[in-house]
Amino acid sequence: MTARHALRKPRPIALAAAGTGLAGVLALTGGGADLLARVAAKTIIVVGGANDPTGKDQWARISRDHTGPAPVLVQHPAVFGIGFPGFALSSDGEHTYAQSNDIGATATVEALTAAKQDPNEQVVVYTISQGADVVGLAVLRYGKDHPRPSDGTAGITVIEQGSPSFIRSGAWNLIPAGIPGLHTGPVRNDGASGATVVSICVKGDFGCGMGINPVIAAFYFPPGFLMHGTVYTAENIGRYSPITGEPFTPGSTPETPVGTRSETRNGATVTVETYANGTVKRTWAEDGTTWVSIDTGENPWGWMLRRNGIPVPREFDQLLNTLIPVPEPGDSGLIPGVPAAPPADPMPSPARHGTDREDAVSVADLVARDGQRSVAPVVDSSTPSRQDGDPVESASPEQSSADRTAPTEPSAPTETAEPHDASPAPSQPAADAQSTSPAPDEAAAPAERITSSQEAAAPEAAEPAAQL
Numbered sequence: 001m002t003a004r005h006a007l008r009k010p011r012p013i014a015l016a017a018a019g020t021g022l023a024g025v026l027a028l029t030g031g032g033a034d035l036l037a038r039v040a041a042k043t044i045i046v047v048g049g050a051n052d053p054t055g056k057d058q059w060a061r062i063s064r065d066h067t068g069p070a071p072v073l074v075q076h077p078a079v080f081g082i083g084f085p086g087f088a089l090s091s092d093g094e095h096t097y098a099q100s101n102d103i104g105a106t107a108t109v110e111a112l113t114a115a116k117q118d119p120n121e122q123v124v125v126y127t128i129s130q131g132a133d134v135v136g137l138a139v140l141r142y143g144k145d146h147p148r149p150s151d152g153t154a155g156i157t158v159i160e161q162g163s164p165s166f167i168r169s170g171a172w173n174l175i176p177a178g179i180p181g182l183h184t185g186p187v188r189n190d191g192a193s194g195a196t197v198v199s200i201c202v203k204g205d206f207g208c209g210m211g212i213n214p215v216i217a218a219f220y221f222p223p224g225f226l227m228h229g230t231v232y233t234a235e236n237i238g239r240y241s242p243i244t245g246e247p248f249t250p251g252s253t254p255e256t257p258v259g260t261r262s263e264t265r266n267g268a269t270v271t272v273e274t275y276a277n278g279t280v281k282r283t284w285a286e287d288g289t290t291w292v293s294i295d296t297g298e299n300p301w302g303w304m305l306r307r308n309g310i311p312v313p314r315e316f317d318q319l320l321n322t323l324i325p326v327p328e329p330g331d332s333g334l335i336p337g338v339p340a341a342p343p344a345d346p347m348p349s350p351a352r353h354g355t356d357r358e359d360a361v362s363v364a365d366l367v368a369r370d371g372q373r374s375v376a377p378v379v380d381s382s383t384p385s386r387q388d389g390d391p392v393e394s395a396s397p398e399q400s401s402a403d404r405t406a407p408t409e410p411s412a413p414t415e416t417a418e419p420h421d422a423s424p425a426p427s428q429p430a431a432d433a434q435s436t437s438p439a440p441d442e443a444a445a446p447a448e449r450i451t452s453s454q455e456a457a458a459p460e461a462a463e464p465a466a467q468l
Contacts, residue, residue, distance in 0.1 A: 143191075200232070
């Protein structure tokens with residue numbers, strides 16, 4: 001154990017309290033009945049991960065803010081290995097990963113049973129990595145003999161950190177099941193015990209957030225492996241604890257987020273909270289568990305370089321995050337998923353201006369076309385003067401084609417009628433048509449636009465207007 005993870009020395013006040021008994025606790029702290037109620041009503045159980053058989057390393061990481069009684073430390077082999085009983089390729093040469101989990105789960109059930117002899121006792125279990133699988137199995141076994149109480153509150157909360165069974169992105173979602181002595185798949189809470197399970201993953205952690213893209217997983221393996229056993233400390237995650245409920249590390253004080261919104265990921269509604277330092281926390285409920293991802297914005301490689309004394313700029317993280325996106329905890333796609341807000345109106349609109357139709361016509365286009373219909377078309381003066389109610393004769397096909405392709409100037413006094421859906425244009429009084437001045441030339445040849453006076457002077461040059 002390094003000095004960084006060494007357990008802190010007992011405080012003199014704690015030693016004095018232990019020596020003077022209950023009266024000493026009350027006299028030294030001055031907390032009275034309130035303190036006594038809080039101390040007596042909660043038991044903390046700690047289950048370590050791989051290579052932490054006593055749980056002391058895990059407790060050293062998360063205990064900075066804890067001021068209550070000592071926790072219950074569950075012991076188990078805590079080895080990562082494969083093989084068969086009696087022949088294990090592991091650190092101790094005796095136990096496989098599956099055997100270690102089985103032994104640890106039995107010990108955890110015993111600790112839960114002892115703590116819950118008083119039904120009103122609140123129990124909080126803190127665990128990390130392999131310990132999350134150990135506790136997951138223990139909760140399933142405990143629920144068989146101690147089903148959910150009638151009021152639905154079991155008084156048990158499990159705080160998992162860096163679980164390889166993290167939904168969709170945990171290591172067990174990529175590593176195939178069936179390897180002898182390793183695992184049989186992700187451990188899921190069935191809800192039988194009524195325990196509240198919260199699973200936390202820091203973005204970039206290889207154990208819980210590797211995803212299923214083998215290329216990206218291999219690229220981020222070196223820093224992600226180092227993050228796995230390092231970032232889950234009271235200093236790093238305690239401040240992101242929920243305002244209500246058990247904190248992510250014992251005794252930590254939650255920080256109030258500066259922004260909150262919702263998004264949809266993988267069909268689940270996710271609460272997204274942003275903190276003053278830019279960290280983004282996502283929380284959602286699925287499969288009987290509350291899942292939490294914490295994104296500090298640091299790229300795993302940038303984090304590792306800074307940790308080793310190489311002060312790379314933050315722009316390095318931004319560039320690498322763009323070129324090779326870090327898998328998002330809880331996402332399993334080959335490409336990290338893009339969050340989406342739930343649609344306001346899931347039913348397609350029957351209107352032609354509905355934006356969800358391929359043949360949609362915008363409202364602006366409809367208004368523009370109505371304005372064009374209200375302008376009188378140019379007619380051939382050689383034809384008999386029409387009366388009210390007669391169909392309107394439009395310009396020649398060449399003229400209509402030019403008008404449709406030419407841009408419309410807002411300052412133009414008049415425009416020729418534009419065909420729409422092969423329907424005749426609305427009728428206009430003849431006097432209006434004669435009093436309307438011809439529009440200036442904009443895109444087509446001016447020789448094709450003939451005024452009424454020119455047609456009167458040279459009637460033999462006029463062509464019959466095309467009927468729509």
